[in-house]
Amino acid sequence: MPTRLWLRLIEVLITVALAAIVVAAWRSDRRDRAQLATDLASAKQALAQLDARQHERDTQLAQTLATLGAEKRSVTTAAQIIRALPQQIPLPVPITLQAPNPPSQPQKPDCSSGSPISATGRIADLRA
Numbered sequence: 001m002p003t004r005l006w007l008r009l010i011e012v013l014i015t016v017a018l019a020a021i022v023v024a025a026w027r028s029d030r031r032d033r034a035q036l037a038t039d040l041a042s043a044k045q046a047l048a049q050l051d052a053r054q055h056e057r058d059t060q061l062a063q064t065l066a067t068l069g070a071e072k073r074s075v076t077t078a079a080q081i082i083r084a085l086p087q088q089i090p091l092p093v094p095i096t097l098q099a100p101n102p103p104s105q106p107q108k109p110d111c112s113s114g115s116p117i118s119a120t121g122r123i124a125d126l127r128a
Contacts, residue, residue, distance in 0.1 A: 075081055085091065 071084075075084055
């Protein structure tokens with residue numbers, strides 16, 4: 001009889017171990033499903049945001065293309081293009097040179113070295 005008792009005990013232990021394994025697998029599966037649902041919800045939200053941004057960019061592109069098309073149709077001659085060019089791109093400002101006003105009294109020339117000191121060691125008289 002003790003053999004029969006041992007077999008029965010082993011049978012119960014195997015059944016309990018299998019039940020524990022099934023419960024652990026079920027809980028792990030539930031946890032994985034919950035995590036997958038969370039990931040799927042965040043991916044859907046990110047996709048919706050990206051879709052909205054793409055729609056905005058498409059709208060802006062359509063507006064820009066419509067504006068460019070209208071400007072393209074409105075400018076037909078070279079004179080119109082030249083008048084509209086400064087509005088479209090920054091053009092450099094033309095360089096203008098202005099002649100200095102002539103002095104009212106002639107200045108004494110500096111010495112040959114370019115400094116206003118004369119050969120006598122005094123500063124040359126510079127009246128302007």
